[in-house]
Amino acid sequence: MTAHVDAPEQGRTIASGPARRWGLGAGLVLAVALAAVVAGLSLAVGSNQLPLSTVWRGLFAPDDTFEATVIASRVPRTVLGLLVGAALAVSGALMQGITRNPLADPGLLGVNTGASAAIVAGTVAFGALGQRSIFFALPGAFVVAVVVYAIGSGRTGPTPVRLVLAGAAIGAVLSAAIQTVTLTNPEVFDSYRFWVVGSLAGRPASTVDMVWPVILVGLLAGLALGRPLNTLALGDETARAVGGNAGRTRLLGALVATLLAGAATAAVGPIAFVGLAVPHIVRTITGSDYRWLVAYCVALGPVLLLGADVIGRVVARPGELMVGVVTAFVGAPFLYVAVRRSGSGL
Amino acid sequence: MNRPTTVAEAVAEQAESAGRRGARRLLPVVDEGHLSVVGVVVPWNRRATLVVTAALVLVLTALVLSLTLGRLGVALADLPAVLRGEGSKTEHFVVFTNRLPRALVGVCAGAALGISGAIFQSVTRNPLGSPDIIGLNAGAAAGAAAVTLVWPGILPAPVGALLGGAVAVTLVLLGAGRGLQAPLRMVVIGIGVGAMSLAFVQFAITRTRREQAQEMAAWLNGSLNARSWEHVTIIAVALVVLGAAALALSRGLQQVEMGDDAAVALGVPARRVRLLAVSVGVGLAAAAVVVCGPVAFVALVAPQVARRVTGSAGPGMVAAGAAGALLLVGADLVAVHQPWFGSLPVGVLTAGIGGLYLAVLLTREWRRGTL
16 A cells, blocks of 8 residues: 555544544454354355254254255365455455555465466376375465566566566466366366366365465464554655564565465465455455454455355356356456555556 | 758758659658558558568468368368369368368457557557457457357347447446556556456356357367358458558557647547547457457567567557467467377467566566656
8 A cells, every 4th residue: 555545544543542442343343243144154055055043053963964964065165265265365465565555466466376386287297186285385376476576576666567467477377387287187187177266166175174274374473464564554764763674574474475375275276356355345444554454354354255155156056156256256346446545656 | 952041942852852762762652651542541661561571471371381280281282272172072171161260260360459459559558558458358258258158149249249348448448547548557457357257257158058168168268269161251351341440540540649739739639549449449359359269468469579570660550460360370370289288279378478478578668667
């Protein structure tokens, strides 16, 4: 974000003090409740529709009925949605913070595509990766993040549009490579067909085991970075003057952001726009205080992702739409919001 | 007249010597750099003519290669006979049903994309303002998918694509807020509009039967597989009509590039020229998308390559068209006949090349500090 947008919001945070803090705390509780409701919907909605009361019983007093089995089969998918939604939203918020760029998003900047390209390359080299795929996704995400940042920065430092274009360029090259490999090895990549677009459906149950420790660490680190990011938002000079270390914050932020994006991609494939949209929605509630912003992203990221997944199950009955397709449709308009917010800087 | 005494005399003398030089070249130079053909003034220069001729020879070579290469290709020596209709049944099938429509669609669609790219890059005064980057191709694809898969039977696919492309461009212009004057904003909004359009196409694909869905998925990459003479007709008619319109507009566009005030001072109605040019550009891109899917990056790369090779300012429609045709047909040849991966959709290859080109373009622009 540019300074002239931040200034009034920062002023408001300081002016309202404890009352505002209580308000934001209550809002956060509401956001968590909202996430719980959407998770409930995700368990209830599908080709076999169940009432929420049945879902409740199936979760807390499981029996041998068919409904209980249906619910149990939807639990891993829902947990995955909660984890990945939070990871992508926080990753986007961190990227927006460290690059001071309202257009940053792990999908738009090609980081997710980098992770998937690394997984596809690993599969070609070593056969089906299963749980090992995260060890390819994380370095892949990090390498692409560095390359995109280098192309997008040049000598004068990064600008929002240059970063997005660099992400588009690298993303196009990597997608072409992925397409080439997957189209010519259909039997190897049959299970990757939905994963390549981004989908919560049909992921093996072990996927949650693979990613939850990484995502949990990433989310906690993201929450801890709230205060340094606030300092960074003041500008490098001011940040140094008040005792911050801009370089260290950027490096840590980039590491955590790519960690989260890589883990999310290893779990469900490259999903764009969640990391763009959620921080922009959250900013209208919290202002630009990153301590609150990241916390709200943890709660509202899953709402967007699982909400999109539920919509995808409803609109394409009896089949379903991949969640990556729905998030593109829901999240892309936030580019418009971002452009408008960045004012004359673009 | 030894020394010109007045400005008027000096101008007259210069004009005379320019005329003499022109006469020595034995070429109908009407005014420096322009050639008048039946009342339409076309930008003209020698290097550009050479380059375009060379490009057309290469396109022709690619056409011949696309008929002769591969296991079922017709031997070069037999080709004239087969084209006259004297070959065996198999050869006839390979050439007239399978390969010639494919190659011709490639040539015409490539040319259409190249010209469309030249128009958009000219009106936005930015290489990144090209139809594939600002979401026009994706919008046209969504329009075509809407009228063929979601609400079939209301409108023909080309009309749907035209509407989709027009809606996408309108959204981008409205979203950018300052019209064509803010190309970078257009790029950002365009990425969003493009993503939404492609998501819509994916949605449309899920509503189709499996075999049709597979065909659609290939088309979505940008593919020249299974093209028929019907496709050739669509794109050829669009190219002839809209290409002529683009040519007629190109001089006006060149003046508009210098700025609205300068253009108006020269008697060029800047706003009208731009509006017409954008309409023609949308039409060309939509027609190309109908016949070969939203092929990425041809419209971005072709005009840039043309401009560099011809070394000329201005939109350079003919050169951009030739470059586009060569790019698409050449890429298709490579995609089909390369020995490593089996047959690939051409869009995968152009996306790979185009992405690299965009990365190079970006690094060069930042080194120069123009972006």
